[in-house]
Amino acid sequence: MLGEGILKGLAETAKNFAGSYFSKERLTTVQYPEERIPQIENSRVFPFLVYDGEDWQAGLRCVACQICEKECPPKCIYIEKSEDKKPDYVGKPQHYPSRFDIDVSVCMSCQICVEVCPFEAIKMDTEFELATTDRFGGLLHDRKQLAKSNEYYHRIHPTEAAEVDARLAEEKAKVEAKAKAAAEAAAAKAAAAAAKPAAAKPAGGGE
Ligand code: SF4
Ligand code: SF4
Numbered sequence: 001m002l003g004e005g006i007l008k009g010l011a012e013t014a015k016n017f018a019g020s021y022f023s024k025e026r027l028t029t030v031q032y033p034e035e036r037i038p039q040i041e042n043s044r045v046f047p048f049l050v051y052d053g054e055d056w057q058a059g060l061r062c063v064a065c066q067i068c069e070k071e072c073p074p075k076c077i078y079i080e081k082s083e084d085k086k087p088d089y090v091g092k093p094q095h096y097p098s099r100f101d102i103d104v105s106v107c108m109s110c111q112i113c114v115e116v117c118p119f120e121a122i123k124m125d126t127e128f129e130l131a132t133t134d135r136f137g138g139l140l141h142d143r144k145q146l147a148k149s150n151e152y153y154h155r156i157h158p159t160e161a162a163e164v165d166a167r168l169a170e171e172k173a174k175v176e177a178k179a180k181a182a183a184e185a186a187a188a189k190a191a192a193a194a195a196k197p198a199a200a201k202p203a204g205g206g207e
Pocket of ligand 2: 061063064065067068079116118119120
């Protein structure tokens with residue numbers, strides 16, 4: 001029947017409107033800001049930078065590869081790569097961002113930066129109370145404002161953060177196993193080289 005969908009929708013709205021006077025479940029709004037609806041795990045607002053450990057500067061996962069900066073459709077990420085290096089999560093020396101800004105007045109929350117990051121360094125935040133009277137500087141978030149701990153990531157996106165931790169732990173174990181195998185091979189080679197001259201010496205010592 002023509003308009004059947006519209007009628008069904010109106011009936012549902014009327015049911016919720018009348019029901020909301022008797023049942024809290026039918027209320028679709030709350031008295032914000034005194035009351036807040038808990039955010040669902042997949043909600044996303046703007047990106048943040050994940051760090052491990054206590055020190056945000058030492059623990060930033062970002063290696064300033066600038067892939068996210070290149071791929072961001074509205075070009076609202078600004079990165080400057082450090083001159084020096086610091087160890088990453090597997091101990092490999094890597095550059096870090098001496099500057100990492102995101103202009104959240106331009107960001108469209110598309111999550112492409114998150115998808116392209118090979119280092120699990122940038123994730124989507126659920127924080128939305130970012131209003132400011134400073135249209136320019138107030139909405140240009142620097143690396144200190146963007147840095148949030150892995151514990152925070154676990155609090156807002158527990159399932160995703162656990163998957164990321166498992167993936168990083170697996171990669172770390174692989175790197176450590178490879179380094180151990182290389183060290184064992186080097187030690188075996190050195191031992192074989194040390195044994196050779198002794199084996200080559202004639203019996204009886206004879207000059
Ligand atoms: S969410 Fe999208 S628009 Fe925002 S910084 Fe990331 S890539 Fe750019
Ligand atoms: S957030 Fe990821 S993709 Fe962006 S610069 Fe850092 S490591 Fe590279």
